[in-house]
Amino acid sequence: MTPFPATESTESRLRRFNAELDRLMTASRDQDGHLPDLMEAATRSMTGMLGIRRASVWLLDETQKELICQCLFDAETGQIDSGMTLSAGDFPSYFQAFQTARVVSADDAIEDPRTREFADTYLRVLDIRSMLDAQIRDFRGLRGVVCCEEVGQLRPWREEERAFVASVAEYVGLAMELAGRRALAETLQDTNARLTQALQDAEAANIAKTHFLANASHELRTPLNGILGGAAILKLAPELSGDSRNWVEVIERSGRGLLQVVNSILDMSALEGGNFVLSPQIFNLNDAVAEACELATPSGETAPALMAGPSIDVLADRRRVVQVVSSFIDNAFKFAGHAPDVRIVEGLSAGQVRVEVCDHGPGLSDDQVDHVFGQFSQGDESSRRRHGGIGLGLALSRAIADAMQARIGYQPAEGGGAVFWLEIAEAGE
Numbered sequence: 001m002t003p004f005p006a007t008e009s010t011e012s013r014l015r016r017f018n019a020e021l022d023r024l025m026t027a028s029r030d031q032d033g034h035l036p037d038l039m040e041a042a043t044r045s046m047t048g049m050l051g052i053r054r055a056s057v058w059l060l061d062e063t064q065k066e067l068i069c070q071c072l073f074d075a076e077t078g079q080i081d082s083g084m085t086l087s088a089g090d091f092p093s094y095f096q097a098f099q100t101a102r103v104v105s106a107d108d109a110i111e112d113p114r115t116r117e118f119a120d121t122y123l124r125v126l127d128i129r130s131m132l133d134a135q136i137r138d139f140r141g142l143r144g145v146v147c148c149e150e151v152g153q154l155r156p157w158r159e160e161e162r163a164f165v166a167s168v169a170e171y172v173g174l175a176m177e178l179a180g181r182r183a184l185a186e187t188l189q190d191t192n193a194r195l196t197q198a199l200q201d202a203e204a205a206n207i208a209k210t211h212f213l214a215n216a217s218h219e220l221r222t223p224l225n226g227i228l229g230g231a232a233i234l235k236l237a238p239e240l241s242g243d244s245r246n247w248v249e250v251i252e253r254s255g256r257g258l259l260q261v262v263n264s265i266l267d268m269s270a271l272e273g274g275n276f277v278l279s280p281q282i283f284n285l286n287d288a289v290a291e292a293c294e295l296a297t298p299s300g301e302t303a304p305a306l307m308a309g310p311s312i313d314v315l316a317d318r319r320r321v322v323q324v325v326s327s328f329i330d331n332a333f334k335f336a337g338h339a340p341d342v343r344i345v346e347g348l349s350a351g352q353v354r355v356e357v358c359d360h361g362p363g364l365s366d367d368q369v370d371h372v373f374g375q376f377s378q379g380d381e382s383s384r385r386r387h388g389g390i391g392l393g394l395a396l397s398r399a400i401a402d403a404m405q406a407r408i409g410y411q412p413a414e415g416g417g418a419v420f421w422l423e424i425a426e427a428g429e
């Protein structure tokens with residue numbers, strides 16, 4: 001405890017107090033703001049500077065109805081206590097007083113109406129004669145009090161002492177605010193680190209999935225080509241009965257369907273893995289679209305005829321353009337149940353040409369429009385069961401269009417139905 005002379009001038013006392021507040025601030029920075037240490041430093045500082053025996057820090061609980069002692073320093077024994085509680089129900093006048101005034105200065109604590117509730121159970125027991133308390137506040141408002149107690153004699157608190165204790169209380173509030181913000185920053189950093197990890201895990205899992213699909217699809221394609229080749233040769237055998245020929249055709253059709261699914265999965269994993277290679281060339285769009293019409297028409301149905309229009313050359317990957325347009329036509333047969341109108345439209349945007357596939361089926365609901373271009377997404381469960389497919393056609397078409405820097409889209413058809421379109425660059429533009 002710093003001894004202080006009774007004859008000390010106000011000015012010298014103020015200088016001492018100011019220097020002490022500076023010291024506390026610097027120490028708190030060096031201690032890295034550990035709250036219990038800061039509170040203990042505050043109580044030691046008050047006993048030392050005021051030459052009193054007891055000083056303490058109390059914080060309100062969440063209900064604001066109880067004060068809990070964080071640190072009580074007894075300068076004579078050097079002992080530190082904590083955990084004692086004071087409740088608003090037992091000491092209503094005191095709670096009222098410190099909640100409304102920044103400083104409660106009771107020179108004669110046993111007589112003072114704000115503190116005399118403590119007289120029998122506390123003040124007389126410990127021979128406490130004077131109390132000087134100040135509010136601890138942070139950005140959330142009132143958080144507690146710092147409390148100075150003179151033992152064995154009355155202490156008329158001086159103006160500068162009240163100001164000093166109020167400053168120490170402010171310092172505790174500031175320390176709490178900083179600690180709170182630091183904890184918040186740490187939590188944020190933690191959450192951020194966890195999210196980053198989760199993202200990396202998800203990316204790794206996605207890469208693993210793509211590899212797996214690519215490998216599995218390759219392994220499937222080899223025996224499938226054997227089956228299709230075998231069926232094609234078998235069909236040529238003259239001794240085959242009509243019935244057997246039908247069964248060979250079933251094998252061929254199913255095999256081709258399966259090959260298409262496997263190819264879609266391979267394409268998708270190539271696109272996702274960044275291994276998708278395009279072969280751009282200049283070709284006649286009308287011929288390519290006519291080819292798609294033939295390809296995508298189920299056996300026994302009449303292929304859609306390309307509607308009359310200009311003959312146009314484009315620059316793109318021909319095989320992929322045929323694939324995308326085929327997938328629109330295939331969908332029209334599946335979901336509208338008839339051959340679509342297929343046409344080529346020029347002049348919608350400069351240098352671009354559109355292939356439109358228009359049917360008069362049920363079309364898409366707004367909700368479906370948002371999803372159909374996503375992977376494995378199908379309109380609804382019942383149509384999935386009815387029509388088969390794995391919901392990759394449009395997702396693949398969109399990814400292919402993106403890779404070709406082409407555009408793809410949907411709009412409702414006039415009078416009901418669906419229009420799917422692909423827009424690509426004209427050659428020589």
Ligand SMILES: Nc1ncnc2c1ncn2[C@@H]1O[C@H](COP(=O)(O)OP(=O)(O)OP(=O)(O)O)[C@@H](O)[C@H]1O
Pocket residue numbers: 264327331332334335336359361362363364372377378379380383384388389390391392393394395418
């Ligand atoms: N012309 C259409 N009319 C109505 N609904 C359609 C049409 N085209 C697509 N859809 C809806 O969009 C969904 C997604 O189509 P997509 O081509 O991606 O998958 P799929 O045809 O079900 O399967 P896959 O093409 O892989 O064989 C379909 O399941 C269907 O519900």
Ligand SMILES: [Mg+2]
Pocket residue numbers: 327330331389392393394
């Ligand atoms: Mg499809």
